[in-house]
Amino acid sequence: MxxxxxxxxxxxxxxxxxxxxxxxxxxxxxxxxxxxxxxxxxxxxxxxxxxxxxxxxxxxxxxxxxxxxxxxxxxxxxxxxxxxxxxxxxxxxxxxxxxxxxxxxxxxxxxxxxxxxxxxxxxxxxxxxxxxxxxxxxxxxxxxxxxxxxxxxxxxxxxxxxxxxxxxxxxxxxxxxxxxxxxxxxxxxxxxxxxxxxxxxxxxxxxxxxxxxxxxxxxxxxxxxxxxxxxxxxxxxxxxxxxxxxTCIFEYIYFARQDSVIDGISVHESRMKAGELLAESYPQCADIVIGVPDSGLDAALGYAKRSGIPYGIGLIKNKYIGRTFISPEQNERLDKVRIKLSPVKKVIDGKRVVLIDDSIVRGTTSKRIVKLLRDAGAKEIHMRISAPPFLYPCYYGTDIDSEENLIACHHSVDEIAGMIGVDSLGYLPIEKLNKLTGCEDYCAACFQGKYPTKIPTDLRKDRFEFRISIDIERK
Structure with missing residues (x-):
């Protein structure tokens, strides 16, 4: 993520x-x-x-x-x-x-x-x-x-x-x-x-x-x-x-805290539902279900509940550092993944693992997490994502501003699975997205490409800084 x-x-x-x-x-x-x-x-x-x-x-x-x-x-x-x-x-x-x-x-x-x-x-x-x-x-x-x-x-x-x-x-x-x-x-x-x-x-x-x-x-x-x-x-x-x-559907999938209620809908229950839908859509024979902290945990509980596979704590999060995306450089981001997440070897070693996360953007963080589990002795890793693939930029406050950085825009699901090192990969089906909130009054433009408003004429995130630098050069 x-x-x-x-x-x-x-x-x-x-x-x-x-x-x-x-x-x-x-x-x-x-x-x-x-x-x-x-x-x-x-x-x-x-x-x-x-x-x-x-x-x-x-x-x-x-x-x-x-x-x-x-x-x-x-x-x-x-x-x-x-x-x-x-x-x-x-x-x-x-x-x-x-x-x-x-x-x-x-x-x-x-x-x-x-x-x-x-x-x-x-x-x-x-x-x-x-x-x-x-x-x-x-x-x-x-x-x-x-x-x-x-x-x-x-x-x-x-x-x-x-x-x-x-x-x-x-x-x-x-x-x-x-x-x-x-x-x-x-x-x-x-x-x-x-x-x-x-x-x-x-x-x-x-x-x-x-x-x-x-x-x-x-x-x-x-x-x-x-x-x-x-x-x-x-x-x-x-x-x-x-x-x-x-309302941004990703608020329920990732942004909001689990104990929040947004527009009358429990974030925790939405994520649990996502996990249940993943279990229905992509059943898997496995020994344990684990989630990537924090936003993957509720979905992992839902997957375990619907599949009957035991839920376990397979990854421990160091809560005293920021989320991985705060790092401006990719190498620093990977270093922070090592510090941020630690596998519980006793839970994972020799097991067929269903790993639940909220999304895959570039794939670099997912690849690193999968390696952590492999190093801890995971026998198989089957990754399930509680959101559909990111295919389009967001212009409403989520920093997804270029299709060139979205792995799902350039590779099939099977190709992504090979790139991040999992035995199988499944995303939440787009047609089941409305079941997370019980309605269709949400924005899912990052998955569907259907924007509720006109999109900006200048699509660069740094458009203000770029224009300022051009003005300085002209002077």
Whole structure:
């Protein structure tokens, strides 16, 4: 598995001044799986904003000393990032902060705009000066422009949504309000809840609400804008039901944490179902079923349950390092696989193994995992993947941006099996994908090539950096 993920957002609005930075810290900790490049927190103390952002994991960026420097406040927003647009630099850390004529704003964004480049061109031609290469800053600029001619920040957000295309789940704070908004397709998850002392919390996943002791209320609807003030929460739905829901199916297969519930559907149960479907589609005589931690474990349980083959813990994950895809160089990625996963020789030695993972992208990580099991004495290895083959790029926040890097675009299933060293290989059949959620209201463009929106005119992930370098050369 070597898919890059997107980001996680978290916001809190309390009824009194308290340690809101600490609340956001624990919320981000629960969302760490969504982004491990950088993180940040912005606290609102009666309109005065305090922030800290840097590259690294939440535990690395925010020490006890760092957190105590934040003032008490009644509002805060935080973000964990893996960048699908814009480079991995400190400038691109979120939340993005804006000081403007109508007040201050801090914005955290999960997703990817398909028209970010066009919007940025128009803004620059009208005099805007950008400090980052992230499309989040583009959203912030558009909201700021709209705010100059509207009576409220929520009206500016609503007007901005008329201009944005693609995937976005947003949490922002102004001097007096917290706002959560989700794109009309609902590509990326967003929910909200309430703590026992009356503070409202909005987050990418329900697991983050649980982490701070907030009771889950519901998911933010696709196209909905929620406005949190000292008087409660207001729902604006002028953008709702304009598009058919298209929640990313890979949220259920890989991105989200197992204990989260997205749009009323349990991630754990979806992955269990994937394993059951694999057992039905690709039965295998074997001695044990094991999963690749973490997202392969639930599917492995489902496979074992349906097949009757015993489930075992065959791979142990070192939870103190980041996911393999964080490494920018392939050699470093392979080194991290060795550190990250260790086989349990007693469980594997001499056994016919069914190995469950969530996907194969380039095949390099899968090949390394298979070698670990072979070295531990596995007699046979039959790999089952709880997703269909990746055949198309994603433009909505998953870092699959080139068909040339997708092994399934160039090789048959049997060829891939030989390349990664397994005795047999089976992917989740595309026609059974809807059984993971019980409906067809999801985006599976990376498997099918059917995109809900227009795709970007410039398909390079580094399109902002590329254009900046060309401008410098011209000067």
């Amino acid at each position: 070597a898919v890059h993920e997107e980001c996680g957002v978290f916001g809190v609005m309390g009824t009194k001044k308290e340690n809101v930075a600490g609340i956001v810290y624990y919320g981000l900790y629960a969302l760490q799986h969504r982004g491990q490049e950088s993180c940040g927190i912005v606290v609102n103390d009666d309109g005065a904003f305090s922030s800290y952002k840097d590259l690294g994991l939440v535990s690395e960026v925010f020490s006890k000393d760092t957190l105590t420097r934040f003032p008490m406040g009644n509002m805060a927003v935080g973000h964990v990032r893996y960048g699908t647009t814009g480079g991995n630099t400190r400038n691109n850390c979120q939340p993005v902060e804006v000081n403007h004529q109508k007040g201050k704003m801090a914005l955290a964004h999960n997703g990817n705009l398909t028209n970010a480049l066009e919007l940025r061109d128009k803004l620059e031609l009208s005099g805007a000066i950008f400090h980052t290469t992230s499309d989040t800053e583009t959203i912030a600029y558009v909201i700021t422009r709209e705010r100059l001619n509207t009576p409220s920040i929520e009206e500016a957000v609503s007007n901005t949504m008329n201009l944005l295309e693609g995937a976005y789940s947003l949490v922002l704070i102004s001097s007096t309000k917290m706002i959560a908004a989700r794109d009309p397709y609902g590509f990326r998850p967003l929910c909200y809840g309430k703590t026992a002392d009356g503070a409202y919390v909005s987050a990418s996943e329900s697991c983050a609400l649980s982490a701070v002791g907030a009771e889950f209320i519901r998911d933010v609807l696709p196209g909905e804008i929620l406005v949190f003030t000292e008087n409660g929460v207001e729902s604006r739905r002028e953008h709702c039901e304009k598009q058919r829901r298209r």
